[in-house]
Amino acid sequence: MVSKGDFHTHSTASDGRLSPTELVDLVASQGVQYHALTDHDSTQGVAEAIAAGEKYENYHLIPGVEFGTDIEGAEVHMLGLFLSPHDEDLQAKLWELREGRLNRGEGIVNKLREQGKMIEWSRVQEIAGEASVGRPHIAEALVEAGYVKKVADAFDTLIGRNGTAYVKRPNMTPEDAVEFILARGGLACWAHPADMGITDDQVEPILKRLVGVGMQAMEVFYKDYKPATIEMLRLLTVKYDILPLGGSDYHGIFGNDERLPGDIPLPDSSVERLLEFGRTLPNRELVPS
Ligand SMILES: [Zn+2]
Numbered sequence: 001m002v003s004k005g006d007f008h009t010h011s012t013a014s015d016g017r018l019s020p021t022e023l024v025d026l027v028a029s030q031g032v033q034y035h036a037l038t039d040h041d042s043t044q045g046v047a048e049a050i051a052a053g054e055k056y057e058n059y060h061l062i063p064g065v066e067f068g069t070d071i072e073g074a075e076v077h078m079l080g081l082f083l084s085p086h087d088e089d090l091q092a093k094l095w096e097l098r099e100g101r102l103n104r105g106e107g108i109v110n111k112l113r114e115q116g117k118m119i120e121w122s123r124v125q126e127i128a129g130e131a132s133v134g135r136p137h138i139a140e141a142l143v144e145a146g147y148v149k150k151v152a153d154a155f156d157t158l159i160g161r162n163g164t165a166y167v168k169r170p171n172m173t174p175e176d177a178v179e180f181i182l183a184r185g186g187l188a189c190w191a192h193p194a195d196m197g198i199t200d201d202q203v204e205p206i207l208k209r210l211v212g213v214g215m216q217a218m219e220v221f222y223k224d225y226k227p228a229t230i231e232m233l234r235l236l237t238v239k240y241d242i243l244p245l246g247g248s249d250y251h252g253i254f255g256n257d258e259r260l261p262g263d264i265p266l267p268d269s270s271v272e273r274l275l276e277f278g279r280t281l282p283n284r285e286l287v288p289s
């Protein structure tokens with residue numbers, strides 16, 4: 001069963017494999033009706049995605065962004081939904097974050113080279129093309145050069161949080177991300193809270209902090225989360241009175257390790273609650289009617 005909504009996907013505007021048009025075609029052909037494009041630090045795919053979606057009667061695009069933030073020993077990714085690509089303050093912030101990514105990407109490549117993994121920064125940039133450079137592009141270069149078998153292995157051993165060539169990014173705290181998203185009139189949703197170095201019992205204290213600064217949602221029905229994890233997260237959204245959302249985090253680069261858009265157990269009620277809540281936001285004009 002394909003879900004009616006998928007609120008977390010990536011295109012070539014960041015580190016996804018499909019162009020915004022190809023992604024929208026895939027998402028719509030899957031039967032997903034409400035789709036958020038949430039590229040890392042970029043809304044550059046949104047205009048193309050909206051245009052691509054116009055040919056489908058039951059398809060609606062929600063513009064979004066995924067922000068990466070660090071806390072002690074772990075990462076917190078924050079989705080900003082209903083953010084306008086025409087907002088100049090938003091674009092200034094995204095530009096600044098993309099500049100930071102370039103420096104970080106180069107730092108990781110330098111570290112890899114010190115460890116004898118002689119990939120070229122210029123090759124990583126070529127792989128990224130128009131997109132903002134992300135670690136998956138470096139992972140692809142590592143696969144291509146034969147240093148690892150697949151992208152996931154590169155993250156596990158080299159460029160992920162516990163990898164030998166990991167470089168921390170100089171950027172915002174999760175609270176900064178929530179406050180920024182709210183100030184731009186959107187909805188802040190903690191993405192894949194049971195990942196990125198966060199243990200199950202760390203979720204609630206972090207959630208409490210973020211709800212304290214106004215975060216309105218958390219990803220519960222994420223990709224391949226096990227039923228027990230989903231239930232643990234769902235109960236927390238009830239306790240803290242926030243929206244339980246969900247997404248496939250589709251990139252199109254992880255092969256068998258990933259789910260297709262909409263292939264998540266997100267209930268219709270979550271989609272309806274999101275749309276209803278969206279109509280109370282400053283950016284309500286971005287909510288599909
Ligand atoms: Zn993420």
Ligand SMILES: [Zn+2]
Nearest residue numbers: 008010066249
């Ligand atoms: Zn993502």
